[in-house]
Amino acid sequence: MSHLTIAASEKSFEQLFKLVRDGFTFAKSDGGSFGPFSASYTIALHLEKGTIQLNNDGTVQIKALDVVWDTLLLKVCFDFPGFTIPGFCIIPDPWNGCLVGIPDIHIGGPICIPLNLSELVSEISEIRARLDARYFVDPGRLPAWSDLEAEFAGKPNKWRIFIDPDFVSVDPIDIPATVGNLFENLVEQAIEDLLPGWLPGFAKDILMAFLAPVVEIVKGVMDIFDSVEDFIQDLLGNQLDLLGIIETIVADHFANKYPIYQFEDPYPILTDGPLIPVKIPLRNLKADVTSQEMIVTGDIG
Amino acid sequence: MAFTDNCDVFASIHEDGMNRIARHIMRQRPSWFNFATPDVAANRELWCSNPRPTGDVTRFGNPIFTIMPYLPVIGADSPPVGLGFCAQITRAQIDFHPSSVFGLPDELGSKLDEQRLAIEFQVCGGIRCPERDYLDKIPVAPPPDPRKNEGRDRPPQVQVPGRMNCFCLDVFAVAHVEREFINGVERVVGKLDGIEIVDVAPEGLEANMECYIRTAVSLYLRQKLAIPLKTLFVDFPLFGMGTVSLAPTPNPPVPHNPAVEEDQLKAFVTMTVTP
Numbered sequence: 001m002s003h004l005t006i007a008a009s010e011k012s013f014e015q016l017f018k019l020v021r022d023g024f025t026f027a028k029s030d031g032g033s034f035g036p037f038s039a040s041y042t043i044a045l046h047l048e049k050g051t052i053q054l055n056n057d058g059t060v061q062i063k064a065l066d067v068v069w070d071t072l073l074l075k076v077c078f079d080f081p082g083f084t085i086p087g088f089c090i091i092p093d094p095w096n097g098c099l100v101g102i103p104d105i106h107i108g109g110p111i112c113i114p115l116n117l118s119e120l121v122s123e124i125s126e127i128r129a130r131l132d133a134r135y136f137v138d139p140g141r142l143p144a145w146s147d148l149e150a151e152f153a154g155k156p157n158k159w160r161i162f163i164d165p166d167f168v169s170v171d172p173i174d175i176p177a178t179v180g181n182l183f184e185n186l187v188e189q190a191i192e193d194l195l196p197g198w199l200p201g202f203a204k205d206i207l208m209a210f211l212a213p214v215v216e217i218v219k220g221v222m223d224i225f226d227s228v229e230d231f232i233q234d235l236l237g238n239q240l241d242l243l244g245i246i247e248t249i250v251a252d253h254f255a256n257k258y259p260i261y262q263f264e265d266p267y268p269i270l271t272d273g274p275l276i277p278v279k280i281p282l283r284n285l286k287a288d289v290t291s292q293e294m295i296v297t298g299d300i301g
Numbered sequence: 302m303a304f305t306d307n308c309d310v311f312a313s314i315h316e317d318g319m320n321r322i323a324r325h326i327m328r329q330r331p332s333w334f335n336f337a338t339p340d341v342a343a344n345r346e347l348w349c350s351n352p353r354p355t356g357d358v359t360r361f362g363n364p365i366f367t368i369m370p371y372l373p374v375i376g377a378d379s380p381p382v383g384l385g386f387c388a389q390i391t392r393a394q395i396d397f398h399p400s401s402v403f404g405l406p407d408e409l410g411s412k413l414d415e416q417r418l419a420i421e422f423q424v425c426g427g428i429r430c431p432e433r434d435y436l437d438k439i440p441v442a443p444p445p446d447p448r449k450n451e452g453r454d455r456p457p458q459v460q461v462p463g464r465m466n467c468f469c470l471d472v473f474a475v476a477h478v479e480r481e482f483i484n485g486v487e488r489v490v491g492k493l494d495g496i497e498i499v500d501v502a503p504e505g506l507e508a509n510m511e512c513y514i515r516t517a518v519s520l521y522l523r524q525k526l527a528i529p530l531k532t533l534f535v536d537f538p539l540f541g542m543g544t545v546s547l548a549p550t551p552n553p554p555v556p557h558n559p560a561v562e563e564d565q566l567k568a569f570v571t572m573t574v575t576p
Binding site for chain 1: 304315
């Protein structure tokens with residue numbers, strides 16, 4: 001029989017899980033080139049909600065864990081193909097040509113569409129994990145130190161218990177339909193911005209009426225054959241691989257970064273007073289779950 | 302049956318583990334188990350038992366002995382004379398109900414009752430016995446005024462050397478555990494129910510010795526070995542968390558908390574979550 005047993009009910013395990021979940025934050029900026037266009041992103045996110053289920057096979061299931069995108073900035077850039085809008089006359093001169101006209105206008109060049117998708121919420125549909133008790137030796141600990149000297153130096157050995165995921169299933173980032181309209185408006189605005197600044201507003205309106213089909217050309221350039229929302233979802237999730245990144249960092253957070261339970265080894269039990277603390281070595285630590293509770297066992301060394 | 306059927310957090314320690322902890326405490330806090338006058342503490346030849354402290358004890362300047370005043374010699378006051386002595390606890394082990402680690406003397410009922418634990422320990426000690434020749438060389442001073450307990454004119458105590466006459470006693474105690482707030486911290490404290498010294502006669506001497514040891518052990522358990530309840534849970538993360546409060550599970554549903562049963566000391570805690 002183990003010398004030491006500590007058990008936590010499913011309810012208290014859920015509280016432990018919340019501590020680990022709330023300890024998660026992540027931020028990153030990156031981008032890539034995808035043939036006719038390039039894209040970059042800046043993200044910052046944290047986790048919320050989630051339900052816990054403990055199973056008799058020793059697994060922990062976490063479901064419906066929200067990924068809250070505190071920052072999700074996407075920028076798509078492409079080269080708008082250059083072409084010339086032939087000049088035309090606005091006020092003709094009945095005797096000799098044109099009194100007021102618009103000369104030939106050449107437009108084209110790089111266009112960037114910035115999209116702010118912050119506050120979106122996506123979901124990790126399931127994490128299936130097992131508890132894993134590991135021994136941690138502080139890399140800053142000097143070999144000659146005793147356990148007590150290591151403690152006084154703030155580098156004690158530790159037992160750490162992690163929720164070690166077997167897999168993390170991340171749902172696609174659901175892009176709302178309004179983002180499609182927003183994207184098209186931003187494309188139109190970007191094209192309008194390519195027009196010379198000296199053009200009067202009414203002239204721009206006339207030209208933009210002619211250029212309306214160009215938005216569809218832009219979509220073609222970027223291979224947007226279906227809805228804009230699906231394009232952005234695929235761009236973020238697969239081409240920029242945010243789903244893969246979330247899967248990796250969430251798994252790493254639970255499995256390596258934030259233990260659900262940790263304590264010093266040897267464990268100090270009598271710490272009051274001027275004498276050195278009494279420290280008890282703990283060995284053979286194991287952590288497991290049943291459908292009702294988490295059970296941690298160990299021996300006194 | 303789950304450990305947490307009637308609580309949210311459960312901790313238990315088996316008597317085998319507790320006995321290992323006792324040995325660690327004895328090695329890391331030797332001054333809690335070895336008591337001597339300065340002359341005896343400073344002379345290893347006079348020790349009745351050789352403690353085995355860890356290297357950290359001496360490395361960090363911790364004492365091996367708690368220094369005690371000399372044993373006054375009754376009737377000697379001009380000058381007063383003191384004898385060196387030592388008392389050392391050389392072995393200690395614990396047995397949680399039911400009895401399985403060691404047997405109990407008949408005076409304590411042979412076997413443990415429910416929710417009881419037994420402690421068995423050996424005390425070795427001795428008093429330095431001075432040579433008569435040495436005593437004869439102590440100059441006699443004018444007698445002090447017995448109406449004054451203290452005074453500048455009182456001659457200083459003379460500590461006399463001598464050889465150590467060591468003896469050992471086997472002591473058995475039966476106790477139970479209670480929760481008690483000491484200095485604002487809820488602790489698990491052992492409370493003595495009975496004590497028995499083996500093979501001491503006459504009865505009156507045994508009774509007085511048992512009274513002294515019972516008093517010493519009772520105070521010792523309360524002052525030195527009252528472990529904070531949360532220590533049993535080995536830094537469980539929910540202790541100290543703002544939105545969660547943990548309190549010992551009441552009766553009902555847990556009749557004994559802490560409980561001494563199945564060769565273990567068990568503690569049960571119930572959690573309340575603040576929204």
